[in-house]
Amino acid sequence: MVEFLADTSTSTEAIAIVGMSCRLPHAENPAQLWQLLRDGRSAIGAPPAGRPELLSRPGGYLEDVSGFDAGFFGVSPREASSMDPQQRLMLELAWEALEDARILPSDLADSRTGVFVGVIADDYAALTRQHGVEAITRHTLTGLNRGVVANRISYTLGLHGPSAAVDTGQSSSLVAVHLAVESLRRGESAMAIAGGVNLNLVPDSTVGAERFGALSPDGLSFTFDARANGYVRGEGGAFVVLKPLHAAMADGDPVYCVLHGSAMNNDGTTEGLTVPGPAGQQDVLRQAYERAKVSAEQVQYVELHGTGTKVGDPVEASALGAVLGDGRADGAELRVGSVKTNVGHLEGAAGIVGLLKTALCIRHRELVPSLNFETPNPDIPFDEWKLAVQRGLGAWPRPDEPLYAGVSSFGMGGTNCHVVLSDRRTESAAEEELPGAESGPGAVPWVVSGKSAEAVAGQAERLVSFLEERPQLDVAAVGRSLAVSRARFDHRAVVVGETREELLAGVRALAEGMPAAGVVSGRAVPGGAGKTVFVFPGQGSQWQGMALELFDSCPVFAAR
Template sequence: EAAILDPQHRKFLEVSWEGLENAGHPPGSFAGDIGVFGGCGMGSYLYFNICSNPALVDDVGMFLLRHTGNDKDFMTTRVSHVFDLTGPSVNVQTACSTSLVAVHAAREALLRGECDMALAGGSTIELPQGRGYLYKENEILSPDGHCHAFDHRAQGTVFGSGAGVVVLRRLKDALADGDHIHAVIRGVAVNNDGASKASYLAPSVDGQAAAVKRALDDAGVKAETIDYVECHGTGTYLGDPIEVAALTEAFRASTDAVGFCKIGSVKTNIGHLDTASGVASLIKVALGLTHKEIPPSLGYEAPNPAIDFETSPFAVADRLSAWVSHKGPRRGGVTSLGVGGTNAHIVLEEAPARAPSDEADWPFQLLTLSARATGALDDGSARLAAYLRAHPEADLADVAWTLKEGRAALPKRRVVVAETPGEAADLLEEGNPRRVFSHDDLGPGVDIAFLLPGGGAQYPNMGRDLYETEPVFAEWMDRGLDYLATKIDTDPRALWLPEPGQEAAAEAALRKPSAQLPLIMILEYALAQLWLSWGVKPAVLIGHSMGENT
């Protein structure tokens, strides 16, 4: 099935999984309904790869090959089926604006209560890959293989391949669950140019301006509060001036200010992704809001002479700059325009400030990783190590929680215990089997044994950290020590938790079996009770010496 599946569908499956994991809600972990909204490009895999293989066509049948494996109508429903997602599953097709219109549809479904979480995006993969093109004058493709959006050299765009998905929730729900929020959708509008343009394929100033104005109205914000707009920005000599003129018309409804809003286009970085281009633009702005930086629009050296920047609200973001808000929260706009006239515009706002996580009770953290294959597990370990290297300020307790609760538990497992991000990165990179433990999932029916040791193991301060951080362990230690205090002449607490400077005397006293053996029994009994409280139940108990009594 995977071999005959259109790569656009397969990549959409992959980024949907990655999106859910990035949101901290891997497939199978979310209690509510999850919707899927998206679209893909023309199924060239069917024509170039499938139909050229008559034996495969005869064996599988054209109906199954075309419909369930390659037709664009089945992309989102396949995701819903594979991941068991029971919300609305809707394929969207508005050409280049498909994925941003999918975000609009997902938002509406969330607000109507049709689902509690939604995936929205698109996927376009050109096949065969890397075939190039012959430039023809007055067509859409660039003569030099570069996209020069808003630049005096703008003569055409360059197409690329890619897929993208965003995960959406109602803001109040995401805040209540402590989700990591990249950005907030304040307003959305989708419309069509109708007949108010030169031809069916031509863009329209009026149609685009109306979409931007409606999105601002939907957001309840003024144009002067928008710091950046990610444009459709195809780098065509005609399209770019029309888009800037439309934005200017929309902004002039509320402000006469000049040059306060930066614009750019991600197509200068990765090309025009067709149905996935809108979600790529959305992701760019969301990341800009997260990092409080405006990325540069590449391939720009001087303005397109057909664009009147001097009297407009806009200037091209030609270099990386800090995203400094001039009026209230940071806000950005995203435009996506489809051939045929379907325009979409979204207003994004920076996420509300999050309260810091509570300080962890325990200095050491258990980091868990899993994958379906050993190679993937190694890749995941390397990515985690690289992240921890790049973010030494990361709260390791938060990292541990996300790895455990926000990732699927797959067959190949790896565990490491560390105190700091740097130590965790070192261990993951070195892979010392004495510190990094890798194993296969043993399944739910595995028996657990408790091995309870005897004399010779006890030393002062054994288990002190557990006593100070784990109430269950402390309760059983106190009960045992209180009872033991009535049976021996020495204070057992003074031996177990000696005052500073008294460790040597306590260690000497613990050499007496009458003091040492009861203490080891109390400690391992308290430890067993702690494990039991966590749901770790033994099928077998093995005791050595005093451990037999335990």
């Protein structure tokens, strides 16, 4: 007789987004992305100097795609030059996403952490081939293989979970998130890093999109607008760090938002290979919300695939109207928008950017404007389908209710994906935010480290920018985070001060390489061996009440 194990699947378990990172046009990190979105700014512009002209087309471009600290990741300069910049960028973003989640990358060695990356572009491979067989080296095979975009992260960090590059066309990065969520729910992964990347490095790929008829001749995406005539290309990359919600709560992780359900399918046979199908899009929406156990009227916002094309926009709108618009009360229209109007269409990385935007809207409890919307598309009956484009910065329609939102991403070959998010409080009304540290009187240390003295200065410079944007942060909480949630490297510095102003002055001096009171820099001795610093022989001056001030001001000292 064959005995089957009991089903231990957690297929409906909520998944928390506990960290994120991005490198996008005019946005080097999630904080800058949020400011760009909140301000309603467009990052579309001319190609930066030094790039191929790319037909001089406007787009969402990164200023620098060549910079990479190879030594930090143990990569030789020769190998780094053969690596697709998409590999290099995603290595950096994986590290930054883990730091944002307050997870030491070294703590993940030998863990079942999965890596899922949406990547469809191979511009660097095309660029390499232009130089003939002489450009092929022993590192070319791994440097240009798209699967290695994910595999190199697993190798560098010593991760034993699934490691996969995903290509479903323009839906790739959101499908990567869907696959990561399913892996977590099956117990295959204990944690996952999921995202996508897209870099536009040669004119060929832009020529292909133009001749296909996908690009807007105006160089803007007019999502759901009467002027919709194609999209504008964008580039960059982003990651989210995912954990089962119960594990995130147990570990005290920061939670941006909660992912309740997701689904993917394909349109099957339509009027053409690249013509979207209303039935397929309706089906993926229904599946996602059924799995999330969320009703249509609960959904307040959907981040559209929203390319701004004549065919695609009305089909997407009709699916939303059929699934989420039907039965909505008057005045309770579903708000919609598209981040493509800000940064362009990142193609294989488009879905993850929409996910980041929505997660930030949930985290900050604000909806941001979708740009370039003036005259409603006449092929979209907004009132009938109960849809409304989010045109300005504002509160959620029903801020006192759970903030449920969806994110859509569709591939040109018909592979659709949709995920359902919410704020964390929907899990339990009794949940409370973990208390932050409070600084008392006395000195506070801020620790910075790097693999070189220059890296320490760079970290200090970024720390200054971070703190200047967040004047409300408690100095002791910052000190604790720097001490326990950042990797420790040989080159180190500590800034000591009693006030925010003193500490910031010290960090600025460190960034500028200038000496300052309260700043000590040095290099740790490899292996931990070193000279004795202090010896306490048990003799000398003692007095009644010695260290009483420290007992009163330092809870750690008092507890010990």
